[in-house]
Amino acid sequence: MPRKKEYDKALVTEKAMEQFWSKGYSDTSARMLEKSMGINPFSIYSSFGNKRGVLLESLKYYQSQVREQLLLPLSKAPKSIDSLQDFFVNFLNFTKGKDCYKGCLLINTAHETATTPDARVNAIIENFSTEIKTAFYEILKSDQSKTNELVERQTSYLFVALQGILSAAKINNEQQIDNYINMTFLNI
Amino acid sequence: MPRKKEYDKALVTEKAMEQFWSKGYSDTSARMLEKSMGINPFSIYSSFGNKRGVLLESLKYYQSQVREQLLLPLSKAPKSIDSLQDFFVNFLNFTKGKDCYKGCLLINTAHETATTPDARVNAIIENFSTEIKTAFYEILKSDQSKTNELVERQTSYLFVALQGILSAAKINNEQQIDNYINMTFLNI
DNA sequence: ATCATTTCTAAACGTATGTTTAGATAATAT
DNA sequence: ATATTATCTAAACATACGTTTAGAAATGAT
Numbered sequence: 001m002p003r004k005k006e007y008d009k010a011l012v013t014e015k016a017m018e019q020f021w022s023k024g025y026s027d028t029s030a031r032m033l034e035k036s037m038g039i040n041p042f043s044i045y046s047s048f049g050n051k052r053g054v055l056l057e058s059l060k061y062y063q064s065q066v067r068e069q070l071l072l073p074l075s076k077a078p079k080s081i082d083s084l085q086d087f088f089v090n091f092l093n094f095t096k097g098k099d100c101y102k103g104c105l106l107i108n109t110a111h112e113t114a115t116t117p118d119a120r121v122n123a124i125i126e127n128f129s130t131e132i133k134t135a136f137y138e139i140l141k142s143d144q145s146k147t148n149e150l151v152e153r154q155t156s157y158l159f160v161a162l163q164g165i166l167s168a169a170k171i172n173n174e175q176q177i178d179n180y181i182n183m184t185f186l187n188i
Numbered sequence: 189m190p191r192k193k194e195y196d197k198a199l200v201t202e203k204a205m206e207q208f209w210s211k212g213y214s215d216t217s218a219r220m221l222e223k224s225m226g227i228n229p230f231s232i233y234s235s236f237g238n239k240r241g242v243l244l245e246s247l248k249y250y251q252s253q254v255r256e257q258l259l260l261p262l263s264k265a266p267k268s269i270d271s272l273q274d275f276f277v278n279f280l281n282f283t284k285g286k287d288c289y290k291g292c293l294l295i296n297t298a299h300e301t302a303t304t305p306d307a308r309v310n311a312i313i314e315n316f317s318t319e320i321k322t323a324f325y326e327i328l329k330s331d332q333s334k335t336n337e338l339v340e341r342q343t344s345y346l347f348v349a350l351q352g353i354l355s356a357a358k359i360n361n362e363q364q365i366d367n368y369i370n371m372t373f374l375n376i
Numbered sequence: 377a378t379c380a381t382t383t384c385t386a387a388a389c390g391t392a393t394g395t396t397t398a399g400a401t402a403a404t405a406t
Numbered sequence: 407a408t409a410t411t412a413t414c415t416a417a418a419c420a421t422a423c424g425t426t427t428a429g430a431a432a433t434g435a436t
Contacts, residue, residue, distance in 0.1 A: 002410085002411050002412035002413075003411075003412045003413040003414075004412085004413080005412090005413070005414095006413075006414075039414095040414070040415065040416080041416095042413080042414070042415080042416095043413075043414075046412090046413080
């Protein structure tokens with residue numbers, strides 16, 4: 001008996017995600033969300049609760065995109081260091097905007113909300129971290145000559161390196177980042 | 189003939205810097221600045237022009253602190269890789285807050301203002317980058333066996349790694365960061 | 377003592393923020 | 407057809423934002 005929604009929730013969530021990804025959470029206003037999502041305040045608040053709710057759905061959407069476009073290909077690729085390095089390059093391209101690198105939305109959000117922790121945001125980020133580290137671990141441990149301890153240290157190292165690259169790409173030129181990736185994998 | 193200021197500008201600048209360092213620029217309101225600086229709106233705006241002016245003075249103050257506490261000691265230390273690694277550890281400690289790592293104020297600001305570039309902010313950050321890279325270069329080139337090209341690549345690599353560490357420390361545990369620093373210097 | 381000048385206090389400015397509300401509109405069940 | 411329910415529009419809400427202003431208080435030159 002109810003009236004039907006005139007918008008597709010997945011689609012407006014994607015639009016919101018793009019806003020948060022480009023501008024960050026604090027610097028994205030409710031008015032900007034209305035405009036980029038193309039719907040009225042009422043629709044936003046009845047569908048998402050509040051601004052934080054829009055962020056949460058955006059993060060989930062982002063995570064699903066990372067899984068689909070980056071983690072799935074990695075899981076299908078040969079278990080080699082080259083595949084890992086490709087993953088880094090692919091992730092970097094994934095974060096490429098019109099005229100800048102936007103970083104990883106989840107990492108950006110983690111940094112922005114570090115001083116105002118939110119349990120639901122943290123849960124998503126924690127989940128995401130584990131997924132990526134597990135993928136790294138599976139590949140690194142395929143080299144039987146490595147001890148478990150070494151594999152764990154390399155996993156942790158690469159995970160921090162990935163965060164560093166995605167962040168640094170926002171404010172450094174491509175040559176520096178390219179050089180950094182190559183140097184990073186000399187260690188592995 | 190004028191009345192005297194009742195506050196010390198360097199001191200209130202330091203207080204402002206601490207606010208921006210902890211909370212970021214957008215999430216630091218004028219009211220928070222008034223409170224932490226301990227002076228009235230009028231005093232802030234007559235001394236600094238506007239909020240962006242307070243940030244600029246804060247960045248300059250921060251830069252002078254980095255020079256004094258980190259770059260000067262490095263320039264006096266032996267020209268060795270160990271000194272460089274110590275610099276990384278010292279920088280990390282320099283960014284340590286009450287119960288979190290705050291990152292580098294200049295890098296934090298660069299990330300936050302990446303979408304709204306400010307010429308004066310960029311100039312300070314550019315200047316700061318050059319200073320640090322020069323310090324790295326001076327140390328790395330002291331190993332005569334390295335080609336200029338290698339020294340340049342290692343300089344760039346370490347500079348990006350430093351940015352990564354200072355950012356990543358905000359959202360990773362100390363063991364991960366410690367491990368990352370050690371792995372990073374295996375390459376050098 | 378008076379004047380000019382600067383700083384102080386304290387209140388207010390206009391605008392932007394996140395969010396809510398009142399009523400019109402559309403879809404189905406009866 | 408009507409009642410019910412959810413959605414839409416459009417305006418408004420209270421509060422917080424960055425900033426300015428009017429006038430009192432203090433300093434030093436004349």
